[in-house]
Amino acid sequence: MRPGLPSVAFCRALVAEFLATGLYVFFGVGSALSWPSALPSVLQVAITFNLATAVAVQVTWKSSGAHVNPAVTLAFLVGAHISLPRALAYVVAQLAGATAGAAVLYGVTPGDVRDSLGVNAVSPGTSGASRTNLEMERGHPIPRLSPPPTSRTNLEMGRGRIRVV
Numbered sequence: 001m002r003p004g005l006p007s008v009a010f011c012r013a014l015v016a017e018f019l020a021t022g023l024y025v026f027f028g029v030g031s032a033l034s035w036p037s038a039l040p041s042v043l044q045v046a047i048t049f050n051l052a053t054a055v056a057v058q059v060t061w062k063s064s065g066a067h068v069n070p071a072v073t074l075a076f077l078v079g080a081h082i083s084l085p086r087a088l089a090y091v092v093a094q095l096a097g098a099t100a101g102a103a104v105l106y107g108v109t110p111g112d113v114r115d116s117l118g119v120n121a122v123s124p125g126t127s128g129a130s131r132t133n134l135e136m137e138r139g140h141p142i143p144r145l146s147p148p149p150t151s152r153t154n155l156e157m158g159r160g161r162i163r164v165v
Contacts, residue, residue, distance in 0.1 A: 010086070013064035017090050018097035020056035020068045025101035027052040033113050070094050 031040055031048035057066040065082075067073045070091045077087040106114055 009063075010089075014089055014093040016060040016063040017067060017093040018100070020060045020064075020066070021094040021097035022101035022104070024052045024056045024068055025098045026105050029102065029117065030105050030109070033109065033117070035113055064090070068094070 028045075028049045031045045033040075053068070056068045060066045060068065065076070067076065067090055073082070073087050073090045073094065076082045077084065082090070102117070106117060109117075
């Protein structure tokens with residue numbers, strides 16, 4: 001191998017991350033689309049995302065470490081398990097794979113279904129104040145003081161005096 005060229009194993013790892021992230025986005029986001037015949041349930045979407053994750057991890061485990069997600073790659077970088085150049089290359093491959101997966105999904109989905117492409121949104125009739133409140137609570141849960149747990153189960157689970165509601 002000539003100096004400066006990446007190894008075959010490194011290129012294989014980048015292709016694996018690209019394909020795994022693309023398939024994850026394709027199947028995960030595809031499961032959340034609003035089809036006119038029937039809306040998917042939360043359980044169906046969750047099962048699809050989990051199966052897509054399991055398949056992506058199983059397929060890429062040996063070649064790339066099965067990061068599949070830039071957050072996982074960042075965790076490996078912070079934990080000093082991979083180098084900065086490898087982490088940057090993985091993130092670029094993952095972002096490109098996610099974009100390709102979304103583009104393929106957009107291309108194969110009928111126009112009347114792909115309008116939002118699975119994006120979560122607030123109902124059109126919701127007021128501005130309610131929308132703001134929903135976004136604030138969804139993004140920043142407010143810890144509220146609650147009385148100490150009384151049941152033995154709560155005590156065994158280690159729940160304290162503050163809970164997020």
